[in-house]
Amino acid sequence: MVKGIEESGIPVVHICTVVPISLTVGANRIVPAIAIPHPLGDPNLSKAEEYKVRKRIVDKALHALTVEVTEQTVFEN
Numbered sequence: 436m437v438k439g440i441e442e443s444g445i446p447v448v449h450i451c452t453v454v455p456i457s458l459t460v461g462a463n464r465i466v467p468a469i470a471i472p473h474p475l476g477d478p479n480l481s482k483a484e485e486y487k488v489r490k491r492i493v494d495k496a497l498h499a500l501t502v503e504v505t506e507q508t509v510f511e512n
Contacts, residue, residue, distance in 0.1 A: 448500055449466070450475070451474075452468045463504050464500070464502070464508055469488065495510050498510065
């Protein structure tokens, strides 16, 4: 689905927990997440620390939307 949306001219960021799978399916903008059961957080952290983790990932994804890419790109956290 990511490739189809991109082909229509809308940039997409794939936030994922397993980067090799995203690379295999052809996602162009990839932002690594935390873990499969909790991709955008860590329930073992305090509420304030978890918010920081989530914000960092979302900020990275928003930044990735603004970058022109010509090949698959992983935006490391």
